[in-house]
Amino acid sequence: MAFIPIYIFILFFTIIIDYIAGIIIERESGRKRKLFLIASICANVGVLAIFKYFNFFAVNVNAIISALYITSHAVPLLNIILPIGLSFHTFQAMSYTIEVYRGHQKAERHFGIYSLYVMFYPQLVAGPIERPQNLLHQFKEKHDFSSQNLLDGLRLMLWGFLKKLVIADRLAIYVNVVYHSPKDYHYLNLIIATLFFTIQIYCDFSGYSDIAIGAAKIMGFNLMTNFNHPYFSKNIREFWERWHISLSTWFRDYLYISIGGNRVSMGRAYLNIAVVFLVSGLWHGANWTFIMWGAMHTVFILTYMLIKQFTKFKLPNSFFYNLLSGVLTFLLVAFAWIFFRANNIHDAFLIINHIATFYSKVPYEMTLPDLITKVEFGRLAILLSILMPVFMFISESQLSINLTNLNSKPIKDIAFCIFILVIIVLFGIFQNSSFIYFQF
Amino acid sequence: MSPIIKICAVLFIAGLLSWLIDTPLVNTLYKYKYIVSARNEEIFEGKKDYDVLFIGSSRTYRSVYPKIIDSICGTNSYNAGVESGGIDDFKLMLDGYLQNHPAPKVLVLTLDLFSFGKDYDVHFYPQYYPYINNQALKSDLIEYGHNMNVIEKFPFLMITYFDDYLKERAIRFLRGLDTLSTGPSADIIVYKGFESNSDFHIKQNEIVKVRERMSITKESIRTLNEMLEECNRHKIKVVFTYAPEYNHSLQRASTNIDSVFGLIANTAKKNNIRYIRDDSLEICKDPMLFFNNTHLNKQGAIVYSLILAKELNSILLPGKGGGE
Numbered sequence: 097m098a099f100i101p102i103y104i105f106i107l108f109f110t111i112i113i114d115y116i117a118g119i120i121i122e123r124e125s126g127r128k129r130k131l132f133l134i135a136s137i138c139a140n141v142g143v144l145a146i147f148k149y150f151n152f153f154a155v156n157v158n159a160i161i162s163a164l165y166i167t168s169h170a171v172p173l174l175n176i177i178l179p180i181g182l183s184f185h186t187f188q189a190m191s192y193t194i195e196v197y198r199g200h201q202k203a204e205r206h207f208g209i210y211s212l213y214v215m216f217y218p219q220l221v222a223g224p225i226e227r228p229q230n231l232l233h234q235f236k237e238k239h240d241f242s243s244q245n246l247l248d249g250l251r252l253m254l255w256g257f258l259k260k261l262v263i264a265d266r267l268a269i270y271v272n273v274v275y276h277s278p279k280d281y282h283y284l285n286l287i288i289a290t291l292f293f294t295i296q297i298y299c300d301f302s303g304y305s306d307i308a309i310g311a312a313k314i315m316g317f318n319l320m321t322n323f324n325h326p327y328f329s330k331n332i333r334e335f336w337e338r339w340h341i342s343l344s345t346w347f348r349d350y351l352y353i354s355i356g357g358n359r360v361s362m363g364r365a366y367l368n369i370a371v372v373f374l375v376s377g378l379w380h381g382a383n384w385t386f387i388m389w390g391a392m393h394t395v396f397i398l399t400y401m402l403i404k405q406f407t408k409f410k411l412p413n414s415f416f417y418n419l420l421s422g423v424l425t426f427l428l429v430a431f432a433w434i435f436f437r438a439n440n441i442h443d444a445f446l447i448i449n450h451i452a453t454f455y456s457k458v459p460y461e462m463t464l465p466d467l468i469t470k471v472e473f474g475r476l477a478i479l480l481s482i483l484m485p486v487f488m489f490i491s492e493s494q495l496s497i498n499l500t501n502l503n504s505k506p507i508k509d510i511a512f513c514i515f516i517l518v519i520i521v522l523f524g525i526f527q528n529s530s531f532i533y534f535q536f
Numbered sequence: 537m538s539p540i541i542k543i544c545a546v547l548f549i550a551g552l553l554s555w556l557i558d559t560p561l562v563n564t565l566y567k568y569k570y571i572v573s574a575r576n577e578e579i580f581e582g583k584k585d586y587d588v589l590f591i592g593s594s595r596t597y598r599s600v601y602p603k604i605i606d607s608i609c610g611t612n613s614y615n616a617g618v619e620s621g622g623i624d625d626f627k628l629m630l631d632g633y634l635q636n637h638p639a640p641k642v643l644v645l646t647l648d649l650f651s652f653g654k655d656y657d658v659h660f661y662p663q664y665y666p667y668i669n670n671q672a673l674k675s676d677l678i679e680y681g682h683n684m685n686v687i688e689k690f691p692f693l694m695i696t697y698f699d700d701y702l703k704e705r706a707i708r709f710l711r712g713l714d715t716l717s718t719g720p721s722a723d724i725i726v727y728k729g730f731e732s733n734s735d736f737h738i739k740q741n742e743i744v745k746v747r748e749r750m751s752i753t754k755e756s757i758r759t760l761n762e763m764l765e766e767c768n769r770h771k772i773k774v775v776f777t778y779a780p781e782y783n784h785s786l787q788r789a790s791t792n793i794d795s796v797f798g799l800i801a802n803t804a805k806k807n808n809i810r811y812i813r814d815d816s817l818e819i820c821k822d823p824m825l826f827f828n829n830t831h832l833n834k835q836g837a838i839v840y841s842l843i844l845a846k847e848l849n850s851i852l853l854p855g856k857g858g859g860e
Contacts, residue, residue, distance in 0.1 A: 143815060246543065246544055247539035474701050475704060480700070514546050514549050517554075518554050519552050521695065522561075523700075526696045
């Protein structure tokens with residue numbers, strides 16, 4: 097994953113294809129429309145296939161070939177690097193042509209405005225993956241400077257920076273050390289690292305979304321909500337309604353519905369769900385670990401749906417049962433993250449095995465030396481890794497998604513922002529570290 | 537309340553609080569790392585006249601004991617080794633030193649296998665920030681991409697460069713729960729930039745695990761040549777050295793030692809510089825003298841300094857019997 101200037105032409109290529117396709121799809125009717133939609137989708141998926149999936153495909157084909165002893169026919173690997181944010185902007189571009197095809201969106205005639213739709217900088221590299229209906233019209237409206245937008249945007253950005261710099265990047269130190277060589281760690285270290293990663297990925301990705309939404313807000317643009325407190329979900333279905341909303345609704349609108357959704361037989365509908373989750377796993381990365389992660393969620397959600405459909409079992413709506421189901425959902429999600437974070441499938445199963453068997457041949461140590469940067473993860477780091485997520489979750493449970501309910505309480509608003517800013521300066525991790533989702 | 541007033545209030549109060557909280561922490565952190573601070577103070581703010589200046593990585597400041605060098609060579613030397621330092625640090629130390637001090641007669645530059653790349657960059661640049669009154673140091677840091685304007689205007693923001701471990705030590709120190717544990721103690725020797733390891737020694741047949749390629753960047757070669765030109769301008773005699781390592785362990789962990797040694801040897805030949813490689817000395821086979829694979833322990837440093845002093849004596853005082 098990298099930004100290479102020449103790769104900007106990939107972006108221009110898809111922009112030009114989709115811009116022309118959009119106009120033709122709107123103008124034409126019948127088969128020709130469909131043909132241009134397919135051409136546009138092929139161009140976008142083709143770029144993804146070459147840059148993101150070709151080598152994965154080649155490696156696996158070569159493994160099969162090698163197993164069959166036909167080594168002379170190995171597929172050559174491409175020496176290319178995944179362009180930064182490729183999966184995000186191609187999906188955003190595809191949503192445009194599909195919406196034009198469905199008649200929900202007029203084709204954009206202004207090439208500059210269409211280009212801006214694909215390249216709008218706050219969300220270019222890691223979303224939210226916008227829909228044309230929400231964003232395109234905003235580029236045509238006049239946006240005067242608004243001090244309220246400035247405050248709302250800055251506050252949200254500050255919150256995003258807290259999640260990224262104070263929580264995610266600190267937890268990453270611990271997670272990276274343990275997941276780098278999981279066989280060398282006690283099962284408790286593996287559990288802690290997995291729980292830390294569960295919080296890290298939320299803070300990293302939702303932190304980026306907050307920064308992106310906040311930056312757009314300052315300029316007067318409203319981006320869609322991407323996270324709605326997903327770890328407060330009481331079941332796995334609810335989790336997917338709250339996690340990476342712009343992607344899950346993308347898959348729902350453009351893949352799940354396109355292959356029949358739930359308007360088919362029950363078995364086929366379940367198969368459709370499985371397809372969506374497996375493709376979602378593959379979207380995250382060309383690696384079996386991501387596919388396994390998608391498969392885990394398929395199992396979770398189908399189990400949930402089957403239980404709901406075939407039994408009369410229903411938890412009473414009380415605080416205790418809500419808490420219990422919330423904790424269970426959180427643990428299931430955390431369990432699946434093992435596959436997402438592990439370096440390979442072997443490591444993922446090793447981690448699960450060591451946790452399940454209470455592996456303790458190596459001693460448990462709460463603090464860790466960092467093998468990579470030689471920075472010790474000491475008591476202060478442990479303390480902050482516990483206190484700051486607790487502060488974050490409590491705050492998020494009381495605040496609205498975009499923190500705008502603070503506007504009506506000026507003193508609390510000021511105190512909250514001061515506290516966050518001081519904490520970021522004092523305890524932020526300012527070493528170079530990218531956002532996890534930039535690689536997708 | 538107007539949003540702009542809110543923003544201004546947040547910035548002002550948060551800035552003030554950060555200044556109040558972070559300043560004592562930053563000051564304590566520099567005291568905590570006080571051996572490094574003392575060395576940097578001497579290099580960047582001192583004005584003393586030294587005959588011999590040793591520059592290198594931790595393999596220099598852990599190994600070269602100026603007291604022994606001076607007693608044998610009759611010189612006044614200073615050890616300006618930098619922890620995890622690479623060629624950029626070496627230039628920065630030399631430039632900063634020459635800003636205030638008279639030029640030394642001899643520069644002993646210890647070049648490691650990892651001196652010429654950026655991959656091995658675990659180095660702690662903020663150690664230089666308190667000394668940016670030294671213009672040569674400041675311009676080098678700006679050249680290396682550091683934003684010195686922010687640090688000059690808001691020194692408390694130096695806290696953002698410290699990791700949790702150092703902050704934890706500083707908090708404990710401020711609470712009176714910790715002492716300056718890296719300061720001088722009975723275990724180690726601290727003298728004119730030299731900071732020995734303790735007497736701890738490695739076991740025989742210490743395993744070398746990782747094999748990696750040491751990078752050589754064009755910029756690092758250019759930086760080395762700039763240093764040599766500067767020495768030439770100041771009429772400083774340059775000596776290259778390679779510090780002892782246990783059983784060539786660092787070399788066994790590297791896949792391209794010939795390119796690195798070739799670069800150093802060619803540069804030495806081209807510039808008529810003496811290149812002393814001390815990686816095949818008898819002491820390199822004795823685990824009792826090594827703190828780890830690449831660093832001598834206290835006893836090892838004393839033994840090696842005696843050997844190095846004799847080697848340097850022949851260069852420093854060719855008329856007094858040594859001869860090259």
